Amino acid sequence: MKIGFTLPQMGPLAHEAGEVARFAREAERLGADSLWVGDRLLAPIEPTVGYAGSDTIPEAFHSILDPFALLAVAAAATETAHIGTNVLNAPWYAPAVLARSLTTIDLISDGRLLPGFGTGWSPEEYRAAGIPMEQRGERLDECLDALEEMWSAGPAQYEGRYWKVPATHVDVKPAQRPRPPVYLAGFAPAALRRVARRADGWLPVCAPGAGGFDPGSINGPMATVRDFAEELGRDPVAIGLVLRVYPVAGASVDQIVQAITRAADEAGVDHAFVEMMNLARTVDESLDMAGEILTAVRG
Known part of the structure; x- marks a missing residue:
């Protein structure tokens, strides 16, 4: 099983x-096996929508580093680990800008980029990005279409309702051909159908320390994705997943390891990564925790 952080x-x-x-x-x-970033822009003092069903924003979101810069640093500092995003809020970014950044990172890493995209949940972040939140689903679809065009065609051109790329030469392509594998997040029916229609994989999440691991939270939606894929004429088995293990504050290594092993045994998960922001306050502590988790899972 691949394990990342x-x-x-x-x-x-x-x-x-x-x-x-x-x-x-x-x-x-x-x-x-993998190293990951997320994509937060603000920590609103009076949020319209809180995080993960709450009415507040985690204190961890008060301090944020840029995901693209960290991806580039990690790509240059490593040789084998995949470099992943879970998730980039694609509607915030002009596709031409996003394609340039991700292509660069894929090339620096020699083809180790795993780009994951979503739509986010914060109205305040959308206002700060200058993007109407009600357009997020359509903008994500258009962004994926434009990325596909810029990563495959030459010259490239895209004309959508919200995003446009005038005809252009794009001679630098990602190292991965025909393009990096695209993963998508979300549990709503529309999100799962989008995964089935156009993604290489799905990005579910579990939360050790907030109750026992529920394999149905992965198996149920994944079955829905594969049913949709079959309806659309895609090979349902070809759609993979990467599980985000997001421990609540105070979760133990045993709870994290149990979630990972049960996900493998009961949901067929072969790649998971652990969110470290609630587990450690220093990089040294984070490395110690990563070593404990890897040793416990792999024996």
Whole structure:
């Protein structure tokens, strides 16, 4: 089973930006198969919508580093670990800008980028990005269409309702051909249908320490994705997943390991990564925790 960890990006870990390269190198040396970033823009003082069904914003979101910069650092500092995003809020970014950044990172990493996209949930972040939130689903679809065009065609051109790319030469392509594998997040029916229609994989989440692991939270939606894929004429078995293991504050290593092993045994998960922002306050603590988790899972 592939096991990864988030880079030092949010919360107290964000204050050790100079240690990102060391963390990436050491995590890979310990046996990490992947390194990940998220995409937060604000920590609203009076949020219209709180995080994960609450009415508040986690304190960890008060301190955030840029995902693209961290991806580039990790790509340059490592040799084998995949470099992933879970998730980039694609509607915030002009596709031409996004394609340039992700292509660069895929090339620096020699084809190790795993781009995951979603739509986000914060109205305040959408206002700060200058994008109407009610357009997020359509903008995500158009962004994916434009990325496909820029990663495959030459010259490339895209004309959508919200995003446009005038005819252009795009001679630098990602290292991965025909393009990096695209993963999508979300549990709503429309999100699952989008995964089935156009993604290489789905990005579910579990939360050790907030109750026992429920394999149905993965197996049920994944069955829906595969049913949709079959309806659309795609091979349902070809759609994979990467599980985000997001421990609540105070979760133990045993709870995290149990979630990972049960996900493998009861939901067929073959790639999971652990969100570190609630587990450690320093990069050294984060590396110690990563080593404990890897040793416990792999024996």
